Amino acid sequence: MAMQFYASPEQVQRDRSEYARKGIARGRSAVVLTYEGGILMVAENITTLRKISEIYDRIGFAAVGRYNEFESLRRAGVRMADLNGYSYDRRDVTGRGLASAYTQTLGAIFSETQKPYEVEICIAEVGATPEADELYRVTYDGSVMDEPGFMAMGGQAEAISNVLRERHDTAADLTTALALAAEALGSVGGENGQARQLGPKQLEVAVLDRRRRGRTFRRLADAALTTLLSGDHDVPDKDLGGVDAAPPSPAEDKPTVSAASEDAEGKDAQPKDAQPKDAKPKDDKPKDDKD
Known part of the structure; x- marks a missing residue:
């Protein structure tokens, strides 16, 4: 009779943790930190796939690891936030509530499935002041x-965090905070331990701007990002970028009459209740049976 293979629960958990950590370490890192104007999210990313996104009005999402797994988590978070905001009130959607939901989901996947998710995510909620900002790190096991x-995610998060810890300042402006984030990400991964200089094409950048009402998420790219990385502080607010899916602008010269009604007018169409010219008027009086 064949002997059944046995592994202790502790060994299974260790194997799953090691598997998830190795998967996360293979990806590029990301940094999230607070500054005077809001929360800055920066990820090293050379693809068109997004690692940083908007979840709700004042809540952002950043992730590292396997893309298809954290993308499914992001979409689930957007649906949950929209449903709660529509059913109750937009103020009832909080970063803490979303972090709690992600904790339960990732914890169940880690404990009950054969393969854990190779992801690490950050839920950031911007407040009225830097002291009111909230950053939640949720790991592959639901912790x-x-x-x-401030926080750093990825395989070399500890080395990046050391750079942030020494120089992070909540009173810094956007240009200073972005320079620190880019320097921290470039401090690892170079040849022979040398620092790297990361350019605009290697970075994905977004902010949660506390000065904006409603949707605070803004994605920084192209000329605005290049200007900020060069150290220039004079970037117009309108050029700093916008949300990923802004409401469409109203159409210009929108027609007020349908094409069907114009065709009907061209043919001198008559109303349904109109009578032909030769038709005799109806006699609404009841007929006399004696006649």
């Missing part, structure tokens, strides 16, 4: 941590 103003 959640409230980070104090």
Whole structure:
């Protein structure tokens, strides 16, 4: 009789953790930190696939690891936020509530399935002041941590965090905060341990702007990102970018009459209730049976 293979629960958990950590370490890192105007999210990304996205009005999402897995988590978070905001109130959608939901989902996947998700995500909610900003780190096993103003994710997160810890300042402006994030990401991964200089094409950048009402998420790219990385502080606010899917602008010269009605007018169409010219008027009086 064949012997059944046995592994202790502790060994299974260790194997799953090691598998997930190796998968996350193969990807590029991301940084999230607070600054005077809001929350800055920067990821090293050379593809067109997004690692940073908007979840709700004042809530952002950043992730590292396997793209198809954290993308499914992002879409689920958007649906949950939209449903709660529509059913109750938009103020009831919070970063803490979303982080709690992600914790339950990732914890169940890690404990109950054969393969854990190879992801690490950040849920960021911008507040009225830097002290009110919230950063939640959710790891592959469902663990959640409230980070104090900055965090780094990825295989070399510890080395990047050391750079951020030394120079992070909540009173810094956007240009200074972006320079720090780019320097921290470039401090690892170079040849022979040398630092790298990351350019606009290697970075994906977005902010949660506390000065905006409603949707605070803004994606920085192209000329605005190049200008900020060069150290220039004079970037017009209107050029800093916008949301990924802004409401469509109203159409110009929108017709007020349908094409069908114009065709009908061209043919001198008559109303349904109109009578032909030769038709005799109806006699609404009841007929006399004696006649």
